[in-house]
Amino acid sequence: MPDPSPPRLEICNLTRAFGGRPVVDDVSLSVAAGQVTCLLGPSGCGKSTTLRMIAGVEQPDAGIIRIDGQPVCGDGPTRPPEARSVGLMFQDFALFPHLTVAQNVAFGLPRDRALQARRVEELLERVNLTGYGPKHPHQLSGGEQQRVALARALAPRPRVMLMDEPFSGLDNRLRDGIRDATLDLLKEEGTAVLLVTHEPDEAMRMADEIALMRGGRIVQRGAPYNIYNAPVDKAAAAFFSDIN
Numbered sequence: 001m002p003d004p005s006p007p008r009l010e011i012c013n014l015t016r017a018f019g020g021r022p023v024v025d026d027v028s029l030s031v032a033a034g035q036v037t038c039l040l041g042p043s044g045c046g047k048s049t050t051l052r053m054i055a056g057v058e059q060p061d062a063g064i065i066r067i068d069g070q071p072v073c074g075d076g077p078t079r080p081p082e083a084r085s086v087g088l089m090f091q092d093f094a095l096f097p098h099l100t101v102a103q104n105v106a107f108g109l110p111r112d113r114a115l116q117a118r119r120v121e122e123l124l125e126r127v128n129l130t131g132y133g134p135k136h137p138h139q140l141s142g143g144e145q146q147r148v149a150l151a152r153a154l155a156p157r158p159r160v161m162l163m164d165e166p167f168s169g170l171d172n173r174l175r176d177g178i179r180d181a182t183l184d185l186l187k188e189e190g191t192a193v194l195l196v197t198h199e200p201d202e203a204m205r206m207a208d209e210i211a212l213m214r215g216g217r218i219v220q221r222g223a224p225y226n227i228y229n230a231p232v233d234k235a236a237a238a239f240f241s242d243i244n
């Protein structure tokens with residue numbers, strides 16, 4: 001029997017050139033609710049551009065993006081970023097310094113104070129920052145700020161979370177714990193996650209599925225250990241070779 005529900009996120013034949021040079025070249029992939037797909041590849045291969053098109057801050061030359069089966073770009077009118085139900089986390093996606101932690105988390109929520117307060121409290125508890133609401137970002141460590149950014153991105157319950165190297169600014173000591181906590185939270189919320197990284201070990205640790213990208217194209221897709229054990233070619237094998 002065919003699966004009646006469409007994937008949470010689906011992109012079909014997404015293409016974008018800059019100055020005549022294709023940077024994202026006929027990329028297709030899908031992510032189910034509660035799944036983490038890692039877009040993995042070396043610097044400059046087109047990962048961020050792909051993510052920016054899904055977020056709606058960059059326009060594709062061609063291709064279709066659907067969320068829960070509804071086209072948000074291509075195949076009909078283009079929805080603006082705020083109408084796509086996507087959450088964003090970037091390495092340098094800074095908190096608003098003049099707002100408190102609670103105000104940062106509440107930023108994208110409807111203006112209902114009681115509802116905001118409840119959701120903010122719930123999320124701060126989930127990221128282990130109960131009681132941090134009145135503080136300002138500069139009073140927090142890098143890892144704590146990252147957890148606030150995660151709470152803020154999750155607050156409006158986005159259907160899709162787009163993460164662009166969100167952990168690369170953290171020191172190694174903190175990174176594993178925050179990665180795991182982030183994953184747990186995203187899975188509990190049932191969000192579909194597309195995580196961009198150039199680090200194979202991060203993809204191996206976090207992904208349900210890896211989409212290996214090179215020169216604007218997806219060259220291999222599959223479960224992490226399948227890709228690791230059976231890389232599609234020598235370049236893919238070399239890319240994975242420095243994992244320990």
Ligand code: ADP
Nearest residue numbers: 018019023041042043044045046047048049050
């Ligand atoms: P990645 O995230 O994999 O490192 P990007 O998607 O940021 O790669 O960039 C892919 C290529 O597209 C790079 O060569 C980059 O210089 C180029 N590029 C990205 N954005 C623009 C832009 N707005 N104008 C021109 N070139 C761009």
Ligand code: MG
Nearest residue numbers: 047048049164
């Ligand atoms: Mg990038």
